[in-house]
Amino acid sequence: QKEVEQDPGPLSVPEGAIVSLNCTYSNSAFQYFMWYRQYSRKGPELLMYTYSSGNKEDGRFTAQVDKSSKYISLFIRDSQPSDSATYLCAMSGNQFYFGTGTSLTVIP
């Protein structure tokens, strides 16, 4: 079983839609949770960083962590074509573990 599971998509939504991206994990020791955005041929860019369970909001982005279910989510409100990218979840225990990424396309 992989440490982190992420649906690769691809996910295609119309502009303005709410996007939900999700990851599950198996190690209950993970305490720090991150979401990265990666544009084609670029490195991942840190979007959200959260500790333990709960929600964190930053502009149109909301990160949610449910440690009891070992489930994390990233919500994007009012999605824009510029949000089209691959989104990677990551979490850390003794080292960092990454999901394989979900490819998102926002159609104008």
Next chain:
Amino acid sequence: DGGITQSPKYLFRKEGQNVTLSCEQNLNHDAMYWYRQDPGQGLRLIYYSQIVNDFQKGDIAEGYSVSREKKESFPLTVTSAQKNPTAFYLCASSISGQPDSPLHFGNGTRLTVT
């Protein structure tokens, strides 16, 4: 602007040749990392270093070597012993190297070996 600079962006080599990928950071971060990214796979850790003159193997270190002679520099050498070297290589850094210190990435080097 602070950041991580990887060079070159694209690199082409013949099989059997060693090649070195450059990574420089001006964030004053203690820890630096090398990851490999292949389609359909998560990022895989090659090597990491938490302090100058010290580094540890990651999950896929075979066929790779690193050095950390300066805090701001962490070059990666892909040797001829690496069986499948064609990939996208990402360098990252973090403030402390501890789990509560998120990674910041450069823009990668795409290596093609033929």
